[in-house]
Amino acid sequence: xxxxxxxxxxxxLIRKAFxxxxxxxxxxxxxxxxxxxxxxxxxxxxxxxxxxxxIICDRKELIGQAEYNLNRLGxxxxxIAPGYKQIKNNCYLASVDTLTRRELPAVDLIIIDEAHKQTxxxxxxxxxxxxxxxxxxxxxxxxxxTGKQRSLHEVYNKIIEPVTIDDLLKQSxxxxxxxxAAKEDFSNVKITGNDYNNAALYEQFxxxxxxxxxxxxxxxxxxxxxxxxxxxNIEHSKKMVSEFLAAxxxxxxxxxxxxxxxxxxxxxDFKNGKFLILSNCSVLTTGYDEPSIEAVIINxxxxxxxxxxxxxGRGSRIHENKSNFIVLDMGSNxxxxxxxxxxxxxxxxxxxxxxxxxxxxxxxxxxxxxxxASARICFECKEPxxxxxxxxxxxxxxxxxxxxxxxxxxxxxxxxxxxxxxxQLKIYALKKGYKPAWVYVQLKNRTKAIH
Numbered sequence: 001x002x003x004x005x006x007x008x009x010x011x012x013l014i015r016k017a018f019x020x021x022x023x024x025x026x027x028x029x030x031x032x033x034x035x036x037x038x039x040x041x042x043x044x045x046x047x048x049x050x051x052x053x054x055i056i057c058d059r060k061e062l063i064g065q066a067e068y069n070l071n072r073l074g075x076x077x078x079x080i081a082p083g084y085k086q087i088k089n090n091c092y093l094a095s096v097d098t099l100t101r102r103e104l105p106a107v108d109l110i111i112i113d114e115a116h117k118q119t120x121x122x123x124x125x126x127x128x129x130x131x132x133x134x135x136x137x138x139x140x141x142x143x144x145x146t147g148k149q150r151s152l153h154e155v156y157n158k159i160i161e162p163v164t165i166d167d168l169l170k171q172s173x174x175x176x177x178x179x180x181a182a183k184e185d186f187s188n189v190k191i192t193g194n195d196y197n198n199a200a201l202y203e204q205f206x207x208x209x210x211x212x213x214x215x216x217x218x219x220x221x222x223x224x225x226x227x228x229x230x231x232x233n234i235e236h237s238k239k240m241v242s243e244f245l246a247a248x249x250x251x252x253x254x255x256x257x258x259x260x261x262x263x264x265x266x267x268x269d270f271k272n273g274k275f276l277i278l279s280n281c282s283v284l285t286t287g288y289d290e291p292s293i294e295a296v297i298i299n300x301x302x303x304x305x306x307x308x309x310x311x312x313g314r315g316s317r318i319h320e321n322k323s324n325f326i327v328l329d330m331g332s333n334x335x336x337x338x339x340x341x342x343x344x345x346x347x348x349x350x351x352x353x354x355x356x357x358x359x360x361x362x363x364x365x366x367x368x369x370x371x372x373a374s375a376r377i378c379f380e381c382k383e384p385x386x387x388x389x390x391x392x393x394x395x396x397x398x399x400x401x402x403x404x405x406x407x408x409x410x411x412x413x414x415x416x417x418x419x420x421x422x423x424q425l426k427i428y429a430l431k432k433g434y435k436p437a438w439v440y441v442q443l444k445n446r447t448k449a450i451h
Contacts, residue, residue, distance in 0.1 A: 001037065001041060001069075001072060001073060003037065003038075003041060004034065004173065006033075006162045006163040006167070007034060007037060007038050007041070007162075009162045010027060010029070010038045010160065010162040011038070011041065011042055011045070013160045013162060014027065014042065014137065014160060017157075017158060017160065018135055022157040022158055023133070023135055023136065023157060024124070024135070024136040024137075024138070024155065024156045024157050025136070025137050025138070025156060025157060025158050025159070025160055026115060026137075026138045026139075026140065026143045026152065026156045026158070026159040026160065026346075026348070027039065027137050027138065027139045027140075027160050028140060028141065028142075028143050028159055028160065028161040028346055029139065029141060029161075029162065029163060030141050030163070030164065030165045030168060030174075030309075030313065031141045031309065031310060031313030031314070031316065032168065032173070032174050032313055032316045032317045033141070033163055033168055033173070033174075035113075035139045035140075035141070036065055036066060036069055036113070036139075037069060038139070039055065039066075039111045039113070039137060039139050040055075040066060040069040040070050040073060040075075041073070042109075042111070042137070043055065043070065043073075043075065043091065043109075043111065044070075044073040044074075044075060046108070046109050047075065047090050047091055051090070051107075051108040051109055052089075052090045052091070052092075052105070052106065052107040052108050052109070053090070053091055053092070053107060053108065053109045053110075053111065054091075054092035054093070054094055054105060054107045054109070054110050054111070055070075055077070055092070055093050055094070055110075055111045055112075055113065056094045056095075056096050056099060056110065056111070056112050056113065056120060056123065057093070057094070057095065057096065057113045057114070057287075058095070058096045058097070058113075058114060058117060058119055058120070059114075059286060059287055060081075060095070061286065061287030061288060062113050062114065062286060062287040063079065063081065063093055063095060064287070065287050065289070066093055066113065067079070067093055070091065070093070075091050076091070077089065077091040077092055077093040078091065078092050078093070079092075079093050079094070080092055080093070080094035080095060080098050080099055080102060080105075081094070081095040081098050082095075082098060086102070088105070092105055092107065096119055096120055096123060099123055100122065100123065104123070104126065104127065104130065104132075106132050107132065107134050108132075108134050108135065109134055109135045109136075109137070110123075110124070110127060110134050110135070110136045110137070111136075111137045111138075111139060112124070112136070112137070112138040112139065113139055113140075114139070114140055114286055115138025115139055115140045115143070115156075116138075116140045116142050116143055116144055116145060116152075116306055118145065118149050118150055120138070121150055121155055124136055124155055125155070136156070138155070138156055140306075141306075141309060141310070141313070142305060142306035142309055142310070142346075143159055143346045143348075144305055144306055144346065146194050147193070147194045149194070151348075152348045153348040156348060157348075158348065159346055159347065159348055161346060164343065165316075165340070165341050165343075166341060166343060169341065172318065173318065174316045174317065174318065175316060175317070175318055175319075175322055175323060175324050175325055176323075176324045176325075176341070177312065177315070177316065177324065177325055177326075177327055177339070177340050177341060178324055178325070178326050178327070178399060179326075179327045179329060179334055179339060179340065179399065179400045180217065180221050180326070180327065180328050180329065180397060180398065180399050180400070181327075181328075181329035181330075181332060181333075181334045181335065181397065181398070181400050182329075182330070182332060182397040182398075183332050183335055184301075184331070184332045186201075186204065186301045186331070186332065189201055189204055189301070191303065194303060194304060195302055195303045195304050195307075196301060196302065196303060198232060198233055201232050201300060201301060202232045202233050202235070202236055204301075205231075205232050205236060205299065205300060205330075206232075206235075206236060206239070210330070211239065211240060211243045212243070213330070214229075214240065214243070214297060214299055214328070214330060215243055215244065215247045215249075217297075217328050217330070217397060218244075218249075218277075218295075218297065218328065219247075221295075221326055221328060222294070222295035222297075222326045222328060224276070225276070225294035225295040225326065226270070226273065226276055226292055226293055226294045226295070227276060227277045227278070227293070227294065227295040227296070227297060228278050228280075228284065228290075228293050228295070228296050228297070228314050228315065229277060229278065229279040229280070229296075229297040229299055230280065230281065230282065230284075230285070230296070230297070230298050230299060230300060230311045231279060231280070231281045231299045231300055232281060232299070232300045233281050234253075234255045234257075234281055236281065236299070236300075237253050237255065237279045237280055237281045238253050238279075240253075240279050240299060241253045241277075241279045244277050244279075249276065249277055250274075250275035250276050250277065251275060251276070251277035251278070251279060252266055252269075252270070252275055252277070252278060252279070253278075253279045253280065254266050254267075254278070254279075254280055254283060254284075255280060255281060255283055256283055266278070267288075267290075270290070271290060271292065273292075282307070284314065285307060285310040285311055285314075286310055288314065289317065290314070290317075291317035291318060291319040291322075292319050292322070293314055293315045293317075293325065294315065294322060294325055294326065295315060295325060295326040295327070295328065296311060296312060296314055296315040296325065296326070296327050296328070297327075297328045297330065298311050298312070298327065298328070298329045298330060298331055298333055299330045299331070300330070300331050301331030301332060301333060301336075302331065302333060302336075303336070305337050308333050308336075308337050309337075309340065312327055312340040313340070315327065316340075327340065329400075334400050339400065364378040364380065364381060364383060364385070365383075375423075375427055377423065422439065422443065425439045425442055425443070426439055
């Protein structure tokens with residue numbers, strides 16, 4: 001299996017960190033970057049050196065994906081899940097739910113898939129207190145925990161981020177995203193834990209005008225494209241499919257209770273283009289890779305940045321004759337978290353995070369470019385912001401862009417740090433995730449050039 005350069009670099013960074021005495025790492029790779037390829041390759045290399053490895057997942061889709069990649073490398077793991085015989089091996093692939101009820105096998109390396117989820121922590125801490133004390137790698141696209149969840153620094157020592165969404169876009173490993181969204185008010189929806197209460201959110205979305213709105217936006221912006229729809233719950237998904245069928249579009253629904261054989265047939269038919277719209281409710285957020293998806297409809301709101309990025313990222317993979325993908329954001333999520341491709345700085349903090357770490361944004365009332373909330377003038381059109389920025393009208397469905405006027409999209413305009421003002425440099429640095437010192441260096445270099 002040939003690795004991309006950043007995947008090879010991931011292995012080098014992991015080795016270096018472990019030789020420096022670290023025991024547990026986060027491997028952060030964006031959705032579509034091939035983190036499964038990285039950690040299954042690492043598994044193969046470790047076993048070749050006489051080590052024992054266990055990969056732990058929380059969903060059967062992820063177990064199937066990891067098993068497929070291991071088999072391609074000539075590895076046939078013992079699967080720790082209901083219905084499988086427990087045979088001692090040098091390679092294990094475990095369901096976290098099953099593993100919590102079983103005796104922990106002695107291994108040298110543990111790899112966690114979707115490590116941002118707290119459900120794995122109990123196993124990790126149990127191993128840490130055992131004589132085995134293995135090395136641990138937590139793979140995830142979104143190393144973030146909020147609210148009352150255990151902080152990542154309590155479980156992991158360091159984050160390794162070999163590549164970003166922007167890197168993958170520039171290197172043509174992902175395709176660009178065009179986002180359309182409406183600004184809606186969800187402040188009256190009850191919050192349970194770290195996200196909207198499911199029943200309250202369904203009540204908000206279960207309205208005839210909103211079902212019709214999805215059909216209308218699909219017809220306007222994504223008609224004829226292979227589309228994945230994420231809904232609030234099963235009932236919401238089924239009703240959405242009924243609306244698509246009534247409007248003359250081919251659509252199907254699946255959920256966690258869909259029988260395995262039927263589910264496999266639905267996914268195969270979708271892959272082969274026998275129908276265009278596949279509707280679900282959080283089933284296909286992880287462990288589902290279908291590069292031919294051309295549009296994603298986020299027919300819900302969420303307070304979870306990982307969920308938002310996972311849903312959006314389902315459309316980002318490269319495919320023949322696919323130059324971009326469309327996101328129809330019916331839940332105003334982009335105004336909560338920013339665009340999918342926004343640079344984000346991930347870190348292991350020493351305190352529990354009270355927010356999701358996403359910089360607040362606002363739209364310019366003149367050109368509708370997305371700016372940081374603290375901006376005094378628009379980064380794009382230079383229009384000063386009033387004390388209270390003009391709000392986007394409720395229900396206005398527009399294309400959301402970053403740093404470009406609607407009339408100039410695709411014009412190839414490039415930000416020039418040599419001519420930008422100090423304020424513009426600050427905004428640009430914030431967007432790119434650069435440290436404040438970057439602005440100082442740019443201004444200093446400019447002064448040197450003058451003299």
